[in-house]
Every structure is written in C-alpha cells, then in structure tokens.
Amino acid sequence: MVTRTPGQPETLTDDPWDMALRQFAGAADHLGLKRGIREVLSRPHREFTVHFPVQMDDGSVQMFTGYRIIHNGALGPTKGGLRYSPDVRINEVRALAMWMTWKCALSQLPYGGAKGGVTCDPSRLSAAELEHLTRRYATEISPLVGPYEDIPAPDVGTNDQIMAWFMDTYSMHRGYSVPTVVTGKPVVIGGSAGRREATGRGVMIAAREAARSIGRPFAGSRVVVQGSGNVGGVAARLLHEQGCVIVGLSDVRGGIHNPRGIDPNAALARLKETGSLAGYPGADAVSNAELLELPCDMLVPAAIEGQITGKNADRVKASMIVEGANGPTTPDADDILRARGVTVVPDILANAGGVIVSYFEWVQDLQAYFWSEDEINRNLERLMVRTVGQVTRFAAEQDVSLRTGALIFAVKRVADALMTRGIYP
Ligand code: GLU
Numbered sequence: 001m002v003t004r005t006p007g008q009p010e011t012l013t014d015d016p017w018d019m020a021l022r023q024f025a026g027a028a029d030h031l032g033l034k035r036g037i038r039e040v041l042s043r044p045h046r047e048f049t050v051h052f053p054v055q056m057d058d059g060s061v062q063m064f065t066g067y068r069i070i071h072n073g074a075l076g077p078t079k080g081g082l083r084y085s086p087d088v089r090i091n092e093v094r095a096l097a098m099w100m101t102w103k104c105a106l107s108q109l110p111y112g113g114a115k116g117g118v119t120c121d122p123s124r125l126s127a128a129e130l131e132h133l134t135r136r137y138a139t140e141i142s143p144l145v146g147p148y149e150d151i152p153a154p155d156v157g158t159n160d161q162i163m164a165w166f167m168d169t170y171s172m173h174r175g176y177s178v179p180t181v182v183t184g185k186p187v188v189i190g191g192s193a194g195r196r197e198a199t200g201r202g203v204m205i206a207a208r209e210a211a212r213s214i215g216r217p218f219a220g221s222r223v224v225v226q227g228s229g230n231v232g233g234v235a236a237r238l239l240h241e242q243g244c245v246i247v248g249l250s251d252v253r254g255g256i257h258n259p260r261g262i263d264p265n266a267a268l269a270r271l272k273e274t275g276s277l278a279g280y281p282g283a284d285a286v287s288n289a290e291l292l293e294l295p296c297d298m299l300v301p302a303a304i305e306g307q308i309t310g311k312n313a314d315r316v317k318a319s320m321i322v323e324g325a326n327g328p329t330t331p332d333a334d335d336i337l338r339a340r341g342v343t344v345v346p347d348i349l350a351n352a353g354g355v356i357v358s359y360f361e362w363v364q365d366l367q368a369y370f371w372s373e374d375e376i377n378r379n380l381e382r383l384m385v386r387t388v389g390q391v392t393r394f395a396a397e398q399d400v401s402l403r404t405g406a407l408i409f410a411v412k413r414v415a416d417a418l419m420t421r422g423i424y425p
Contacts (some may be wrong), residue, residue, distance in 0.1 A: 008104035014330070016095035016305050018379030022331045024098065027407035030400070037415050037422075041101075044094055046070040050140040054133045057126050064133060066118040068141040070150060071097035072419040073112035073260045077105055077148050079355060081155025081184075082162070083117035085304075092305070093117050094157075100355070102410035103348040107387050109359045112151050116141060122157045134162050138169040145170065147180035147366075154184040154230070156304060157326050160196065164189055180365040183358035188371050192361035195354075195387035196381060197258075199232025200302075200325070202353015204242060205384040207235075207298060207322045210345045210402070213392035215372065216320070221297040222259075224318065226250050228271055231351065232302030232325040236264035239300075248286065248294045249277060252303075254281035255291035292316060302351075316342065323347040338401050346403035348410060349391055356383050 005206050021042060028038050030180030048068045053061045067090055070078045080100035083093070093115050101113030118137055122130060144150050154163055170181045179190030187193060194201070212216040218235045223244045225236040228251040234244050245261040256262060256277050267280050278285055292299065292307060293315045301307050302324025308316060310332030314425075321337065322345040323329065329337070329344060337344055359382055 007096065012307055014309070015091055016100075016327055017091035017328040019305070019327060019330055020095035020098045022404070023407055024411065026331075026404055027226050027411045029058040030128060030289050030398075030404065030408050031412055031415070033415055037400075037418060041072060041368075041411070041414065042090070044069045044071045044097055045073065047090070047094070048141055048144055049135045051088065052136050052140050054129060054136060056129055064118055064120055064137070066116065066137045066140065067093045068114065068116035068144050068146065068150070069093045070096040070114040071112065072101045072414060072418075074421060075101075075105055075112050076110040077112065077146075078114035078150040079109070079111040079153070079183075079358065080114040080116070081153045081315035081354075082158050082166075083115070083155040084122045084157030084162075085117065086119060086121045087304070088119040090116035095305070096326055099348060101414060102353050102407060103355055105191070105410040105413040106348050106391070106406055107352045107356055107383055108413070109355065110356075110357065111151075114152075115147075115155070116152055130162070131165050135169045138166045139173070142170065144175065145181060147178060151180070151353065151358075151362060154181050156229070158405065159230075160184055160186045160191060164192075177363070180362055181359040184354075185361070190361075190365045192357055192364055192376060192379070193371070194376035195357045195361055197231065197234045197238075198357035199231045199351050199354035200236075200385050201238055201377065201380060202356065203235040203300060203302065203322060203350055204233065204238040205353070205381060206345050206350040206388055207300070207320075209243065209385055209388040210322065210343065210350075210392065211298075211320065213388070214320075216297075216344060220245065222247045222295070223298045223300060224248035224291060224294050225264075225300045225302060225324075226255070226291055226307065226328075227300075227324065228268060229276065229302070231354075232300065233264070233268050235302055235324055237268070237302055240264050244298070247296050248290050248291050250286075250303075251277055252290045252381075253287060255286045256276065256280045257286045257294055259295070298322060300324050303328070306330060308337075314336055314340070319343065321345065323350045326351065329347070334401065334403060342399060344403055345388075346401075346406050349387060349402065349406045352387065353380055353384060356380055387420040 305327030
C-alpha cells in the first residue's frame with residue numbers, strides 16, 4: 001500500500017516508498033514469507049511528524065516540518081540518519097527507514113532501521129539558524145530517541161556539527177552527557193576515528209570485492225562518481241588511491257569529464273575553494289544526467305535516490321554500478337540493467353560502511369573506551385569483505401541479482417527475529 005501526500009507530484013514508479021515496497025515484495029516472494037510477517041514489514045512501526053517554529057536571524061519566525069520514522073526494531077535499537085533537504089517528504093523518509101532495517105540486518109549489526117529528516121535548505125540557513133532548527137527538532141523527536149531506543153546519525157545535508165548540537169540538546173534535557181544518543185559526532189565529544197570517511201571507504205571496499213568476485217580487474221578501471229560529498233568525495237579519493245581512473249565527477253550543480261582522468265584531490269580542493277567543480281583544468285563540463293551515461297567501467301551514484309530509472313538505464317555504459325547513495329536505482333532500471341548484464345552492487349551492501357562505523361562508535365561510547373583509526377578501518381574492512389562475500393556467493397547460487405540476494409538475506413534475518421520474539425501480547 002502506498003500512502004501519498006495530496007498535491008505531491010509523485011508518479012508511482014518514482015516514489016521512493018513504492019520502490020522500497022516493490023523491492024521488499026520481491027524478496028518476500030522469494031522467501032515465501034508468511035502473510036502476517038509481510039504485513040508487519042510492509043509498514044513502518046512508528047511515524048512521527050513534527051511542525052515547529054524557528055526564530056530566524058532577521059527576527060522572523062519560520063515553520064518547519066520534520067519526521068522521524070522507525071521502520072522495525074526486531075533486531076535491536078533503531079538506527080538511521082537525519083536528512084536536511086528541500087526534497088524531504090514522508091514517503092522518502094519511510095523508504096530510507098526501511099532500507100536502514102535491511103542494511104543493518106545484512107551486516108549483522110544489532111540494530112533495527114529508522115530515518116529522520118527536516119524539509120529545509122541547509123545551504124540557505126546561517127549557522128545560528130541551523131543550530132536553532134537542530135536543537136528544536138531534537139527536542140521535538142526526543143520521545144523516540146535514546147541510546148537504547150533510536151540512535152540518529154548524519155545523512156544528506158547534515159554533518160558532525162549537527163550531531164554535536166543534537167547530542168548537547170539531548171544531554172541538557174537529561175542533565176548529564178549522553179554521547180551514545182547519536183553517532184557521527186566530532187571525535188572530541190565521543191565520535192569515532194574514521195567515521196567521516198567510513199561510508200566512502202566502504203564503497204571502495206565493496207567495489208573492489210565485487211569486482212574480484214566476478215573476476216574483473218579493479219585497478220585501472222575507469223570510474224564515474226556522481227556526488228562529491230561525504231560519500232562520493234571520499235570514494236573518489238580512495239578509488240583513485242587504489243589505481244582506478246576517475247573519468248567523471250559531479251556535485252549538485254553539475255559534473256566534469258576527462259577520459260584521461262581527473263585527480264579527485266585537486267578537483268575536491270577546487271570545489272571547496274570556489275564552490276564548484278566547473279572550470280577544472282582539462283575537463284569538459286557535463287550535466288548530472290549526462291554524467292550517468294559517460295563511457296566508463298564503473299559508475300558510483302553517491303548522491304540521492306531515483307537517478308538511474310527506466311528512462312536512462314539502457315544508456316548507462318558502465319558494466320558495474322556501486323551504489324554509494326540510498327536508492328539511486330529504481331526497480332524498473334534494475335530489470336533493464338540485469339537483462340543487459342550490468343552488475344549492481346546494491347546500496348544496503350555498498351554504503352553500509354557508514355552505519356558499521358556508527359555501530360563501532362556506539363560500542364566505544366557505551367564502554368567509554370576508544371579504538372585507534374587503524375583498528376576501526378581493519379574491523380570495517382573485515383565486516384565489508386565478509387558481507388560482500390556472503391552476498392556474491394548467495395546470489396550466484398540462487399541465480400538472482402546482488403540486490404535480490406542481499407534483500408533475501410536481510411529480510412530473512414529480520415523475519416527470523418520477529419518470529420522468534422513473537423507478537424506481543
Ligand atoms: N545515513 C547513513 C546511512 O544511510 C548512516 C546511518 C547511521 O550511521 O546510522 O546509512
């Protein structure tokens with residue numbers, strides 16, 4: 001069942017919640033999941049919508065809408081990021097929450113899935129406005145969150161500073177410091193070494209391991225990365241370090257292309273300085289849509305959902321897609337890509353590095369004992385290699401795509417937990 005907000009211009013195929021439900025239905029069919037369990041997992045457990053005022057710098061008051069949606073907590077406290085973007089809608093948050101349930105289950109983390117967000121444009125808010133918005137939103141959703149209940153983290157449009165304000169607000173209400181309430185915090189207040197780079201590092205490991213499993217060369221691969229943020233930027237740098245050639249890179253405004261290769265360090269430094277990748281020496285300007293269709297071996301969509309669709313999937317040249325973003329490929333596109341023999345390393349596998357190191361951060365905070373960056377990276381590597389290996393072997397045995405294989409594995413784990421716990425009362 002798809003719930004739509006009136007007036008929202010969503011078509012059935014582009015709606016992220018519809019996408020998430022279709023993916024789940026495919027895995028549930030494969031597993032022969034009982035109707036009751038299917039029903040439970042087809043709906044988010046808790047949906048919280050908040051409308052709240054923020055005092056702006058010019059003295060005016062502006063209303064904002066935010067969400068925190070808990071999809072399922074059968075495996076443990078729920079986990080998932082907070083997104084600040086003008087496009088945040090309830091169906092997007094629902095889908096992202098469901099994907100978190102599968103992502104945590106797939107990597108065998110003791111967490112359920114959740115997601116939150118505020119409909120706002122953080123680039124148009126001053127630091128003070130962003131802080132007021134975050135502290136008020138944290139207060140509004142505080143009935144749901146807690147170290148053993150629901151633990152937010154950064155996502156698109158949020159960062160470690162926002163997590164610090166969130167942690168401070170929660171701690172002020174309690175009267176003592178509670179670092180375990182969010183992950184992705186600055187290291188000085190209980191954040192983890194390596195957390196900032198973790199998602200991008202995980203993307204690089206997933207790409208390398210998936211290439212190995214299908215017997216493709218990795219070093220020397222021509223790679224296009226969509227997105228230059230915390231995921232795309234880090235993935236581009238680490239893939240370049242591993243000997244891949246970055247031939248295309250983009251940010252929200254557009255991309256650059258050079259078939260002979262782009263140095264991601266120089267391009268990202270330019271982006272930081274000038275606010276744009278445009279004008280990078282020796283590269284041609286391309287639109288974000290053109291970027292996805294550039295000649296390359298590997299495409300890393302690391303921006304937002306719904307980028308590779310039934311409309312452009314047949315023009316994608318890459319033979320491997322590694323999903324840094326959540327939900328960048330629609331189910332229609334998945335069908336086209338599979339028929340064309342393109343390997344898609346799905347989001348819940350490829351971008352799990354972020355939540356894996358969030359888990360390490362939470363464990364370190366609970367024990368008040370911190371690990372070195374080297375230990376973090378070694379443990380991340382171990383978990384990613386194990387999970388990619390499990391999924392690639394399972395998908396090959398069952399003759400299904402990596403997405404279907406990953407979803408079957410994850411959904412089975414959540415369904416087993418649900419059945420073991422039973423239905424209360
Ligand atoms: N927002 C990230 C994700 O989509 C990280 C979530 C977390 O660390 O809890 O996986």
